[in-house]
Amino acid sequence: MSAAIGIDIGGTKVAGGVVDENGEIRFRARRDTPHRSKRPQVVEDTIVDVVEELREQAPDAVAVGIGAAGFVDADRATVVFAPHLSWRHEPLRDALSERIDLPIVVDNDANAAAWAEWRFGAAQGESHVMMVNLGTGIGGAIVMDGTVIRGRYGIAGEFGHMQVVPEGQRCECGNRGCWEQYASGNALVREARAMILANSPVATDLAARVDGRAEDLTGPIVTEAARDGDPTATELLAEIGHWLGIGIANLAAAFDPGTFVIGGGVSAAGELLLGPARETFRRRLTGRGYRPEARIVAARLGNEAGLIGAADLARAAA
Numbered sequence: 001m002s003a004a005i006g007i008d009i010g011g012t013k014v015a016g017g018v019v020d021e022n023g024e025i026r027f028r029a030r031r032d033t034p035h036r037s038k039r040p041q042v043v044e045d046t047i048v049d050v051v052e053e054l055r056e057q058a059p060d061a062v063a064v065g066i067g068a069a070g071f072v073d074a075d076r077a078t079v080v081f082a083p084h085l086s087w088r089h090e091p092l093r094d095a096l097s098e099r100i101d102l103p104i105v106v107d108n109d110a111n112a113a114a115w116a117e118w119r120f121g122a123a124q125g126e127s128h129v130m131m132v133n134l135g136t137g138i139g140g141a142i143v144m145d146g147t148v149i150r151g152r153y154g155i156a157g158e159f160g161h162m163q164v165v166p167e168g169q170r171c172e173c174g175n176r177g178c179w180e181q182y183a184s185g186n187a188l189v190r191e192a193r194a195m196i197l198a199n200s201p202v203a204t205d206l207a208a209r210v211d212g213r214a215e216d217l218t219g220p221i222v223t224e225a226a227r228d229g230d231p232t233a234t235e236l237l238a239e240i241g242h243w244l245g246i247g248i249a250n251l252a253a254a255f256d257p258g259t260f261v262i263g264g265g266v267s268a269a270g271e272l273l274l275g276p277a278r279e280t281f282r283r284r285l286t287g288r289g290y291r292p293e294a295r296i297v298a299a300r301l302g303n304e305a306g307l308i309g310a311a312d313l314a315r316a317a318a
């Protein structure tokens with residue numbers, strides 16, 4: 001059994017694990033990165049630390065895979081742009097290769113997560129997979145015929161910035177009406193907070209959960225309220241699901257996958273989100289009634305998917 005090391009670089013932490021050929025994590029290690037120190041050097045040192053700790057546990061590890069939230073170039077060496085790490089054209093693989101004597105690949109975290117769900121999770125056995133991650137924004141990835149489709153420059157899968165509403169909500173990317181303004185965790189929280197701030201009588205349950213402080217409301221609180229049967233929270237999630245279905249219908253028109261895997265924090269809402277998404281998807285799908293419909297399923301590997309996928313991609317490359 002050849003093990004590989006997977007590393008997940010987040011905004012405030014570096015998480016790593018030794019992953020075996022079945023996608024099981026055998027050992028874990030984790031370091032927080034100082035909040036203001038997002039300089040490449042600090043994060044690099046932290047990655048080297050974590051890798052060294054894991055290699056003591058698993059001297060047989062054959063490769064290191066790194067999943068980073070950001071644009072990673074198509075040769076999987078350079079982080080072109082990472083908004084949460086203030087990295088710009090960071091030659092991460094070469095920098096790490098000077099300090100770690102194993103083959104290293106760097107990939108986008110959504111690519112890594114989709115790969116893991118295809119190999120070991122919700123999309124096993126499916127030849128055409130698309131993953132949509134609903135977090136603060138929307139990330140995504142495409143795995144077709146056992147290959148991650150990265151695009152010419154490595155930036156494919158940024159579905160969150162497809163325009164779905166002409167002149168709609170302003171997006172931080174500079175455009176208006178982007179999909180992630182309607183179907184992400186941020187969208188859910190924005191809408192729920194707006195109802196509390198408007199003193200809406202239907203938002204009393206949600207307001208009570210945060211003592212009336214709209215700014216304290218989070219996505220998980222909305223999901224919990226919906227699970228407890230609050231109709232407003234249920235409706236807010238259904239609305240996110242509706243917008244999810246619209247975007248997925250667009251993706252199906254372009255890519256025709258067999259399975260959509262929905263991951264990210266909001267996917268914890270399960271059927272409260274996916275039920276409405278499937279309903280809208282069926283109503284919006286081009287050629288509906290005359291074509292097979294893609295499955296829409298929840299991701300199975302949770303927030304360790306990126307780490308597992310990064311390790312497995314590195315093992316495959318080595």
Ligand SMILES: [Zn+2]
Nearest residue numbers: 161171173178
């Ligand atoms: Zn945008």
